[in-house]
Amino acid sequence: MYTSSTALRRAWSQRLRRYKPKGGSAPRRRKVNPQDTSWFLQAARACASHRHKVPDTDAQMYVDRADRAFEGMPARLVSRHVKRCVCVFVETAAGPRALNGKLDLRRETVPRTRTAWMRQAVQRQIDVFRAAARRDGPRCHLCHKSLQGKMTHVDHGVGEYSLKDVARRFGETRTPAEMTTGGKAVRRQWQRFHKKNARLALACVACNLANK
Numbered sequence: 001m002y003t004s005s006t007a008l009r010r011a012w013s014q015r016l017r018r019y020k021p022k023g024g025s026a027p028r029r030r031k032v033n034p035q036d037t038s039w040f041l042q043a044a045r046a047c048a049s050h051r052h053k054v055p056d057t058d059a060q061m062y063v064d065r066a067d068r069a070f071e072g073m074p075a076r077l078v079s080r081h082v083k084r085c086v087c088v089f090v091e092t093a094a095g096p097r098a099l100n101g102k103l104d105l106r107r108e109t110v111p112r113t114r115t116a117w118m119r120q121a122v123q124r125q126i127d128v129f130r131a132a133a134r135r136d137g138p139r140c141h142l143c144h145k146s147l148q149g150k151m152t153h154v155d156h157g158v159g160e161y162s163l164k165d166v167a168r169r170f171g172e173t174r175t176p177a178e179m180t181t182g183g184k185a186v187r188r189q190w191q192r193f194h195k196k197n198a199r200l201a202l203a204c205v206a207c208n209l210a211n212k
């Protein structure tokens, strides 16, 4: 649809502008019409950085201030920059997900960093975990507050269960070259390793960020 990331970003923000709340401090969310919805979905699917965030099927979308995704979170944890941002939100099985406008077509095949591809490879496991956990009276595993209808993060925990540590232990069994290119076999091995070793838990946004 577009050949340059710059052109795609410009088109994204032009379309987004039609929905941007005008004035006022607490504008309401605005539903995105079907035509623009399919455009946003197609654009997101064209970028490796965004593809894993959108469902393969049709989905509902709306535009809202980004800080609405962080409702209930202590103000000091939400930067002023985030508060000013407006995002397109897409409804997924795991709840709404914010899509920023940092679209990059060049990252289509290989994510830029090792951490990015490792995270991307296990994103599906994380989504499946979240969807299952949300079905049954979800609570934050740190502050024990109910997460019903709230934005949630999937927490990897700290120490030996943190994503960083699980990834490091996997990396010790591979050569640096294998890790960087992330060939299909290595990817599958990493996915299995993560499934076996990670201890996922649901956390509220505030606890998850405080726990980092």
Ligand SMILES: [Zn+2]
Pocket (backbone or CB within 6 Å): 140, 141, 142, 143, 144, 145, 203, 204, 205, 206, 207, 208
């Ligand atoms: Zn909490």
